Amino acid sequence: MTARRKPSTETPVFPKPGHNHARCASEALRKAEAVCTARKTRLTDIRRQVLELIWQSHVPVGAYEILSQLNAGGGRTAPIAVYRALEFLMDNGLVHRLASLNAYIGCAHMGDDHHAAQFLICRTCGTTAELESAPLKRALTHAVAERGFSIDSQIVEISGVCPHCRATA
Ligand SMILES: [Zn+2]
Ligand SMILES: [Zn+2]
Ligand SMILES: [Zn+2]
Numbered sequence: 001m002t003a004r005r006k007p008s009t010e011t012p013v014f015p016k017p018g019h020n021h022a023r024c025a026s027e028a029l030r031k032a033e034a035v036c037t038a039r040k041t042r043l044t045d046i047r048r049q050v051l052e053l054i055w056q057s058h059v060p061v062g063a064y065e066i067l068s069q070l071n072a073g074g075g076r077t078a079p080i081a082v083y084r085a086l087e088f089l090m091d092n093g094l095v096h097r098l099a100s101l102n103a104y105i106g107c108a109h110m111g112d113d114h115h116a117a118q119f120l121i122c123r124t125c126g127t128t129a130e131l132e133s134a135p136l137k138r139a140l141t142h143a144v145a146e147r148g149f150s151i152d153s154q155i156v157e158i159s160g161v162c163p164h165c166r167a168t169a
Contacts, residue, residue: 014120014129014162015058025055028106032094035111039092046077050085051106054095059126060103098128100157105130116140116154122162124169129162 015024032051036043043051053066063082070077086104089095095104096117105119108130118131137154144151161169 014164015127017125017164021057024058025052028055028110031110035092035094038111041088041092044085046081047085047088050082051089051094054089054104055106058105058128060098060101060105060121060128062101062103066104096130096155098157099155100159108132115152118156119158120162121157121159122165123159124161124165127162127164 015021029048029051032048033043049070050066053069054061063079063086066086067077067079067082070082086095086097089104090097093107093112093114094110095106096119097104098119098121101121105128107117109117109132112132114132116132116137118133118136119128120131121128136156140154140156141151
């Protein structure tokens, strides 16, 4: 079986408070396994644990928080092991690093091999949603190409207030 590469065309919905997040998380883990299998690589225990911690919510999480949660039960995982796992997860398109927060978020389009993504980051609750807007990506690529610049990665981080925080403000 090959990993699905269906382009994501559905309108992304901002994650609602109280939604069935256990389902998001289990679905993400299942997809991650499929991506690893398709790429003939392995989601080892540490990689899986780090991915699970990242998927515990839609709020980006920092490497040190991941480490302290991993070791909360008396474990002795070294920081380097967490960084290596994060690097693996990023290299395989399973998580993204948000530079503005120095934190990690699970990819909403795993297996799509995208180096371009846009994130809507709520400054009130921290919830972050990934947009994958093809028109936006095309417009940026075009504007950048006109300036003779070649793109390595194109991560756009947009800060603001999510619909749920706006509704309760
Ligand atoms: Zn969720
Ligand atoms: Zn992504
Ligand atoms: Zn919010």
